[in-house]
Amino acid sequence: AQSVTQLDSQVPVFEEAPVELRCNYSSSVSVYLFWYVQYPNQGLQLLLKYLSGSTLVKGINGFEAEFNKSQTSFHLRKPSVHISDTAEYFCAVSEDTGGFKTIFGAGTRLFVKA
Amino acid sequence: NAGVTQTPKFRILKIGQSMTLQCTQDMNHNYMYWYRQDPGMGLKLIYYSVGAGITDKGEVPNGYNVSRSTTEDFPLRLELAAPSQTSVYFCASTSGTDAFHEQFFGPGTRLTVL
Numbered sequence: 001a002q003s004v005t006q007l008d009s010q011v012p013v014f015e016e017a018p019v020e021l022r023c024n025y026s027s028s029v030s031v032y033l034f035w036y037v038q039y040p041n042q043g044l045q046l047l048l049k050y051l052s053g054s055t056l057v058k059g060i061n062g063f064e065a066e067f068n069k070s071q072t073s074f075h076l077r078k079p080s081v082h083i084s085d086t087a088e089y090f091c092a093v094s095e096d097t098g099g100f101k102t103i104f105g106a107g108t109r110l111f112v113k114a
Numbered sequence: 115n116a117g118v119t120q121t122p123k124f125r126i127l128k129i130g131q132s133m134t135l136q137c138t139q140d141m142n143h144n145y146m147y148w149y150r151q152d153p154g155m156g157l158k159l160i161y162y163s164v165g166a167g168i169t170d171k172g173e174v175p176n177g178y179n180v181s182r183s184t185t186e187d188f189p190l191r192l193e194l195a196a197p198s199q200t201s202v203y204f205c206a207s208t209s210g211t212d213a214f215h216e217q218f219f220g221p222g223t224r225l226t227v228l
Binding site for chain 1 (some may be wrong): 118149154155156157159162172204206216217219220221222
């Protein structure tokens with residue numbers, strides 16, 4: 001069965017500093033990987049996704065993530081964060097088995113300080 | 115397109131009361147989902163539907179019921195509300211015509227059971 005582990009529940013960081021939010025997954029089959037962002041009092045929206053091909057995926061708002069199959073990781077990075085990046089970030093995985101269920105991690109709360 | 119809409123935004127219930135959370139999508143998506151989000155727990159799948167007339171249980175279905183009479187609507191019914199059902203509920207949908215599994219979320223319903 002697939003599972004997702006987000007290694008940090010909270011990440012405080014100063015504005016303009018780089019940030020990495022870590023995500024590991026487990027699955028016995030090929031997977032699709034996603035990062036979603038949830039701003040306060042809103043639903044989740046897609047930040048980026050890995051389907052196949054290049055392991056470095058670029059998303060909206062300057063975020064990128066790297067798929068590492070050997071380490072079963074999909075860490076999210078941004079070289080310089082803004083106050084407006086304060087939000088909760090969810091890593092998610094779907095198996096490429098024809099089903100349409102997605103498993104979400106517990107979330108990482110990114111708090112950007114001035 | 116409005117995307118995925120949910121009503122109500124907020125609701126307070128007394129123990130033992132019942133209510134229906136409404137969810138509508140205008141993207142002609144086949145697949146629809148109900149999640150609950152509890153602090154530090156990520157999203158847990160309650161029920162999902164792969165098309166009109168077809169529903170199935172997710173991870174945490176107890177205390178809930180769903181129906182899917184049309185492609186657009188996927189209401190979630192709470193019978194005999196309990197404090198353990200205090201949560202934020204999200205409805206989501208995906209097209210199901212490809213394996214990319216990106217989900218589109220509604221803004222959520224914040225439910226408190228007292």
